[in-house]
Amino acid sequence: MSSPYEWVRKQFLQSEDEFKHYLERQVVPQTSDLKKVYQRLYVIFLFYxxxxxxxxxxxxxxxxxxxxxxxxYIALRTSQLTASVLTLRASLDQAIKGWCEPLEVPFDSTRFKxxxxxxxxKVCTSFKSSSNLLRSKFQSASDDLQNDFTEASQLTHHLGVSNYEASGYLSEALNQSNNLSETVRFVLHALENVLTFIITLCRESFQVWDSSELLKILQITxxxxxxxxxxxxxxQ
Known part of the structure; x- marks a missing residue:
């Protein structure tokens, strides 16, 4: 009878073989929606x-x-959909705190909502009376961002794997491609809300930008x- 240590060793050897096989597979092909995700990230990076x-x-x-x-995004390209959503959730949490800091808005490191x-x-009280449409768009993006965060959080709270063998964990993690298009749309939606926040927060600066330059950047995504x-x- 083999020892428990031998069983564990075999499990992880099997897992290692599966992981090597996975790494040899081609990453997810660049679809039009995945390209949009990258374009949105590019504009976000540019603004930051x-x-x-x-x-x-x-x-x-x-x-x-x-x-x-x-x-x-990298997790998306390798079909790691759960990792992609959970990482995006963490990024939204960091982004909100990052936007609070320059405006001197008090924040709690553990309370996203x-x-x-x-x-x-704080942002809505700073709008001029002529900016009702932008205020409405920002408020809508804020509500949507909360929905995105909540949906991603629900995934965190409902994670579970019925197969407790090491190879079972890995197999489940490496075979998530069935919901790729749905996850890509989710990420796209969240990043659009992020950009709406950025555009709103930076609107005073954008007011003095050359309109054609700003338009050119936004048309990337x-x-x-x-x-x-x-x-x-x-x-306005």
Whole structure:
């Protein structure tokens, strides 16, 4: 009769073989929606690194937020859908705290909803009376971001694997491609809300930007119509 240690060794050898086989597989092909995810990340990265936007976006949490968003994309490209959603959830948490810090909005490191509400309240009170449409769009994005975070959190709370063998854990983790398109749409939606936050927070700076430059950047990830709407709202 083999010892428990031998059983564990065999389990992990089997897991290692499966993982090597997985790494040899080609990553998920670049679909149009996956390309949109990357385009959104590119614009987010660009805004976070524009010197004139640092006073609105730079914080002790900004680098982690952006890095986790890219990690979420990498997980998507390798069909690690659970990892992608959970990493995106962590990035949203870091992003909210990062947006609170420059505005001196008090925040609790463990309370996403409370932080989001305090930030939204502070931003909405700063709008001019002529910015009702942008205020409405921002409030809607704030509510949607909460829904995104809640949905991702539900996944965290309901994770469970019935097969307790090591190879079972790995097999389940490596075979999640069936829900790829649904997860990509979820990530796209969350990143659009992130961009709406960024555009709103940086609107004072965007007011003095050249409209054609801002439009060109937004059209990397949004339709021409949506991009023009954002530019118009920023210029109010």
């Amino acid at each position: 690194h524009r010197p004139e936007l640092q006073k609105y976006l730079k914080s002790n949490y900004s680098d982690a937020a952006v890095s986790l968003m890219f990690d979420s 409370q932080n989001r509400l305090e930030l939204t309240k 949004f339709s021409s119509t949506k991009s023009k709407t954002f530019v118009k709202l920023c210029k």
